[in-house]
Amino acid sequence: MKAFTSLLISAALAAPLASAQEKPVLREVASFPSQQVTGVAVSKNGRVFVNFPFWSDEHVISVAELLSDGTLKPYPDAIWNAKEGAPQFRWVCVQSVVVDDTDALWVLDPAAPKTEKIVPRGPKLVKIDLHTNKPVQTISFDESVAPGHSYLNDVRIDTEFGYAYMTESGEGALVVADLKTGKARRLLAGHPSTKAEADVSVTVEGLKVIDPKTGKAPAIKADGIALDELAGWLYYHPLAGATLYRIKTSFLRDAGLSEEELAAKVEKLATTPKPDGMLEGPEGTVYLTAIEENGIARYNPGTGKTTLVMQDPRLKWPDTLAHGPDGWLYVTTSQIHRMPKYHGGKSMQEGPFHVFRLKLP
Template sequence: MPLSLTRAALLAACLSASAAFAQQEVPLARTRPLGAIETTRQGIKPVQVAAFPDQRVTGVTVSRQGRIFVNFPLWEDGHRESVAEIVPGQAPRPYPNATWNAAVTDPKAPASPAERFVCVQSVVVDDQDRLWVLDAASPKFMGVVPGGAKLVQFALATNKAVRTILFPDNVAPSKSYLNDVRFDTKRSFAYLTDSGTGALVVLDLKTGKARRVLENHPSVHPEPGFDLAVNGYVLREPDGKKPNFQADGIELSADGNTLYYQALRGRTMYRIGTEFLRNAALSPAQLATHVEKFAVPGASDGYGRDAAGNLYTSGIENNSIHRVTPAGLVSTIAQGPEISWPDTFGYGPNNTLYFTTSQIQTLGKYHGGKSTRTQPYALWKLDLNQAK
């Protein structure tokens, strides 16, 4: 059933103490509960594009020409390249070169973390066909390396870095983990999620200045009481606590007017008008009044969007991919054991949706110190024309 509050009641809740934030309700668009998600009559069969036996892959993006880029965050020992281009029949090619991908222990590595990859979480090609690399700079989640949190722009025609935007401590504090990013090139803004402490980041691409928003709003934090279970197995940290999965999935509408996002440890997709995010004059309470619940696709790590405006979310609870229409209706378009923790999406030519399987649920820390992974990390693609 749709939920609603009068604007006055909502504003009163936002102006109260922080405890009120946890209880506030926001408008809920037409949705279906998780148990009633529609399934397409014939699910799309994913096709494997590349396999990575010993490097956990998270991000993927595709250029207009069909060039495919992925990234491997520095989470575990044995890490090699951070960003790579995928060329059929070849090993992942470090991008743009070995210097950017050099390990800090390499004597040839640049001394400054601003000039090399530290712990890359996401790669995104914008609608101007420029590649951006988001470096959370928190290797093994041990804390942000000073001067390392950044967004680097590469010109695909030359494969050269043309701009680096560094995030200061007040935007990327020590315990933050900048997770994903979307670009509105028409207005020269970008929007990011922080999955470490929970927040959205609004970046003015003209000035390079960024600010954190909605830090105290429930939409960027785990849903109270929610246990994340993958195929029925409940994830717990070694100390017995629930995983600290905050704001993660993010996507922009085609016109750039609406931002969609979600906390990974939760099932609810939220949305907010970007005009409000760009308005720095709004107080946190005023900004909160513009947050809406939009759909309930289930626990998701990443978001994507196709040319028709449909959103795609990763169904990490049950090895699936969901489609969310502009009206907020949810359906399952693919499901199978090979779709093991679908992580990130990249939309490519010919209505093709690429996604990675990072198998985070197999990490040793969730299983008494021993990984349960039995298949390679992988990059897959779906022909969305089959889902019509």
């Protein structure tokens, strides 16, 4: 796939772990001159997967594996990455990829090209066996779960109980899917925790992000998500907002709770930097990308405090976080704040888009 991207594998990947006294060092894994990357996932043996949402006319591939020779391999194959065909059997507009703790890859496809109306029969969650490189399960979402202007955003897999938890950032909600039955439910769609906050502004690298339809910041709703599987907490956060929330996953799995009863279980935790991606960390901590600070923050539930642990000007809208082997933390830069739709139709994006990795003390 060198025809559309130049992927750089950095020699710095072999660098040793930084000591606790040293500042984290951001090391380049890959760069893409024109392909806007959002998601990254890494298997236990170091296989790296990325996704490119269908957000512009330059889009040519949706999900790929980064190979060690500096090429991109359409994943799981070219048919799934085709522009035409039945939407339930191809990638329409993939937003995120994640590897679960059994080393299976999951792909979340909101099926809303250019973040506009969804393609019918397109929204889905697909599990891929990394040993056979074949899809082994597809959970499709109808309009009761993924309405016309919804945008399924990020996902966590609870292998202990057999559930998937997702954020939906278009209209605002959480989605919970039973992996055994394939049945899904849309939850907290009327709750403030899944909505954008009023009068919020988003400014990144000095650029104010404006939705041309409203003249205000884009109302991107429930977005970042993290799963503390040991303690049974699901953390989530609206992108257009500064508040972190959590809820026990046992409540999300309980179909007997009414919406009012479920809403009463939501905990409002802390004010944090505005994040796009989130990730579960050690000892119940939560990592958050800090889009306005070009950095990565960490929330400590024990103290209730959020600390900025990494800043680098190259983190131009840090998007997705993912764990890799040997303590590596991976992050993508999507430059969403520079997209033409937020600047009167003029693109402010400056290639390349990146995948980086670092080790935090």
